[in-house]
Amino acid sequence: MTVNEKELAERVIEISGVNTRKCMKCGKCSGTCPSYDEMEYHPHQFVSMVEKGQIKKLMESKSLWTCLSCFACIERCPRSVEPAKLIEAVRLCVIRQQGANHMKACSVPDSIDENMPQQAIVSAFRKYSK
Amino acid sequence: MTYSYYPGCTLKTKAKDLDRYARLSAEALGVTLEEIEDWQCCGAVYPMALDEIATKLSAVRALDSAKRSGRDLLTLCSACHHVIKRVNNDMLTNDDIRLKANNYLKLDSVYAGETKVVHYLEMLRDTVGFDKIRAAVKNPLKGRRIAAYYGCLLLRPAGVMQFDNPENPTILEDFIKAIGAEPVITPYRNECCGGYTVLEDKKIAERRSGMVIGSAAAKGADTVITACPLCLYNLEANAHGEGAPVVKYFTELLAEALGVK
Amino acid sequence: MQRIGVFVCWCGSNIAGTVDVEKVASSVAGEPGVVFTTNYQYMCSEGGQGMIRRAIKEHGLTGIVVCSCSPRMHEATFRKTAQAAGLNPYMVEIANIREQCSWIHKDKDEGTEKAVILAKAAIAKLNLNKPLTAGESNVTKRALVIGGGIAGIQTALDIADAGYEVDIVEKSPTIGGRMAQLDKTFPTLDCAACILTPKMVDAAASDKINLYTYSEVEAVSGFVGNFKVKIKKKPRYVNSELCSGCGVCTEKCPSRKAPNEFNMGLNNRGAIYIPFAQAIPNVPVIDPEQCIKLKTGKCGLCEKNCTAKAIDFTQKEEIIEREYGAIVAATGYRPISLENFDEFGYAHNKDVITSLELERLMNAAGPTKGVLLRPSDGEHPHEIVFIQCVGSRDTSGCGKPYCSKICCMYTAKHAMMIRDKYPDTKVHVFYIDVRTPGKNFDEFYRRAVEEYGVDYIKGMVGKVAEKDGKLLVQGSDLISNEQVHIEADLVVLAAAIEPDPSVRNIATMLTASIDTNNFLTEAHPKLRPVESPTAGVFLSGVCQGPKDIPETVAQASAAAAKVIGLLSKDKLTGNPCVAHSDELLCNGCSQCACVCPYGAIDYIDKEVNDHGKREVRRIASVNEAVCQGCGACTVTCPSGAMDLKGFTTRQIMAEVDAICR
Secondary structure, three states, X not given: XXXXXXXXXXXXXXHHOOOHHHOOOOOHHHHHXXXXXXXXXXXXXXXXXXXXXXXXXXXXXXXXXXXXXXXXXXXXXXXXXXXXXXXXXXXXXHHOOOOOOOOOHHHHHHHOOOOOOHHHHHHHHHHHOO | OEEEEEOOOHHHXXXXXXXXXXXXXXXXXXXXXXXXXXXXXXXXXXXXXXXXOHHHHHXXXXXXXXXXXXXXXXXXXXXXXXXXXXXXXXXXXXXXXXXXXXXXXXXOOOOOOOOOEEEHHHHHHHHHOHHHHHHHOOOOOOOOEEEEOOOOOOOOOHHHHOOOOOOOOOHHHHHHHHOOOEEEOOOOOOOOOOHHHHHOOHXXXXXXXXXXXXXXXXXXXXXXXXXXXXXXXXXXXXXXXXXXXXXXXXXXXXXXXXXXO | OOOEEEEEEOOOHHHHOOOOHHHHHHHOOOOOOEEEEEEEOOOOOHHHHHHHHHHHHHHOOOEEEEEEOOHHHHHHHHHHHHHHOOOOHHHEEEEEOHHHHHOOOOOHHHHHHHHHHHHHHHHHHHOOOOOOOOOEEEOOOEEEEEOOOHHHHHHHHHHHHOOOEEEEEOOOOOOOOHHHHOOEEOOOOEEHHHHHHHHHHHHHHOOOEEEXXXXXXXXXXXXXXXXXXXXXXXXXXXXXXXXXXXXXXXXXXXXXXXXXXXXXXXXXXXXXXXXXXXXXXXXXXXXXXXXXXXXXXXXXXXXXXXXXXXXXXXXXXXXXXXXXXXEEEOXXXXXXXXXXXXXXXXXXXOOEEEHHHHHXXXXXXXXXXXXXXXXXXXXXXXXXEEEEEEOOOOOOOOXXXXXXXXXXXXXXXXXXXXXXXXXXXXXXXXXXXXXXXXXXXXHHXXXXXXXXXXXXXXXXXXXXXXXXXXXXXXXXXXXXXXXXEEEEOEEEEEEOEEEOOHHHHHHHHHOOOEOOOOOEOOOEOOOEOOEOOOOOEEEOHHHOOOOOHXXXXXXXXXXXXXXXXXXXXXXXXXXXXXXXEOOOOOOOOOXXXXXXXXXXXXXXXXXXXXXXXXXXXXXXXXXXOOOOOOOHHHHHOOOOOEEEOOOOHHHHHHHHHHHHO
């Protein structure tokens, strides 16, 4: 783990408020995740990879954009580890970088239709851009 | 009973029905909804990171507005309710967030989570009471088989939302019974519709919502009800084919039953 | 003036590693009363104790301070040592320089400084010690066992075998408990009924054992050797003397709505019922909530059909009072409610069941006569998923933080039995860890995997959803790193176990402590595992912590041995460190009696001589046999009349002064 990556890991722990040591590696988060098949790293892997400091791999992962923020892993975690908070923190590590927005305003008109509620667009902007 | 009311952006545009029928029904039930002034968009998603302050401020403004008028803050859209309820919990329990948010806002007096946030459904259950609604129903929706779709935002995380049992909720089913219809319980009523990922990859919402609709259809529901505009959008977009239920806001059915639609 | 010897223990390196023991010994040599100091590697060993005995004699010591481990560990040891050398055992003080000092300090100078201070405090106290003599009390030679499951039955049988009388109070209509509901038992797979029912019969047949079934403990007073207990006998509405146990009444009863508790609600029972065929006593009971006659006055079919004329609708609740020398809590467990775990679909799917329900479905005397059928449609299940740790090891607030201990083994048992009986059935087990520490336990689990082909999946299920009569089980397989989806016919949840809720009331009545999970606390987790901290109260079975049948039986016999040891004594020596009221200071205000948790304080009118003035006053009087020396009265007494022998206010202030000096 590089110095930079170690700092990143500390940052993720700090802003997520997650204590990865509480995890008993039961896998219920990944058993419950509705977006499992859309992810290459799954909720339980976020916990162990953050613990190991492997943040860069996670930052490059498509999992960040396919997590639904449905809070199922948070609700059902028997140890209150709450992996979605780690996914959110890693996502912020990406989009807080200069020019690293995942969703750009110019691409939005192509993704929407006349029925789509404002709520969808606002949510996506909050999740995918800074 | 008078509430400060936070409608949110979507209810002023794409989800006018959700708002309109809620107001009509409230009036019929003797509940006054007073829209707070100068409300701003809540941001639609709760900012989970502990260092996110600015993104929580519009919720705090709405909460403080209700506090100043001395009323509970009533919400309707699931997303607004989720964001405002959770931000309120932060203001109540997280010293750091409370301090920083107040430093930003420089309100007349420090806001520390004093306002009670009430969802429209909670108002129906706890203030009006389902028995009273049953008595007020003019057109009972007899013979209608309705599946409640809770989604994620009302229920989770249960510790903060304090809305209902997150895995076996009953509030919408009780509501359905109160308006004279038959509730249909589906196992996916608290599983995600796909949410905002519809902008990232439509197929995700297709799969998620398709499952919800398919399950409701298989169990013979003619209607699925929700409190969330985005859920409604995703579910509706995937409710096609023969036997697919229609997707409605719960307030529309309430207004219909109360005879104010 | 006392002649005090100070003995500093190294406890190997436990103390000497962080505390300069030589320095402690030399630093206190000049303290008031100290005439001898020394240090030694293991003061509790025969060598160390011999050194103490010799020093007492050679130096004419009147008291000793041992600087060592916690008094909970070896105070009794050193008191015996002192007594052997002719000292009163209460002329011994312990300075705990291990738990309170060496173990919590890293810096040797700091540790040493604190050890010296603790030693000085003990010396200051000892200077004010007086020899104390304990009083004696009688022992009622009868024991009470609360709970008639396998734990209570085994404890009662062992006590009876030693020749003492023992009563079992069981709240349900029959003895037998949870074990009676089980089908087979691990790891031998012998049938639970075959090994339990003979013990039930033995208990009923023993002339030393008296069964109070359908009864509850109502109140407990008294103290070790002399408990007084009120037992509430709930009305059965059936005269046990007359009833022949023919069971005709249970067949004729038209009320059929009550869920059958014994079958975990899988079928219904009548309002008059016998829980199961081998129930003891084999006497039915009428459920007043369900009985049409008791509710409306009409019906009475059971009465009309009873040839023995045993039905008696006029029976009333009865309170009986009994005396006991010892009480054993054997209140057992129940599976937790699954209302917080409906991601597994228990509330809405009949085919999602608990392991205890499966026991009933597998049992020849169960609702399906032992044929494994789905509760929803009575079909054979062809694919079954077991989910372990449902509510166990859960710190989220939904479940229990502890491991329930029995689930890994019974799940392996269930999986194996199903594969054995129905080889066409696929069986999957989702597990977090498989915990099999026990004789022949791991071998048993491996047999399930290797011989019976049970599919163990490391991971947890996140959701069970019903679709077209199938249960879609979605879980993670952590080894293959994939999310698995299984279409199951039956899902079995290994629900966590928790102490039976009656234990809270029982614990209050017995002044026995319970932990945050409502398990009864043992006097010492390692060295006194079957005794409660309250003298004369013992623990048997799961009420103390999760355990399986072999462990329960072992603990039940251990508790019985402790009871027998107690009942075999003719007299009990009390604790002399009890409260004592100074009759000249006492103003009879009753505050001490209000706070006393043991009811040890009474008030007497006594003539006192107050500086030449004779008058009759109402003053507090402590029953020394009942007082446990907790000291609550001493801190409550507004006039300073109450004091605790061995821990007088003066002694404690002397300790504080020594620390602050």
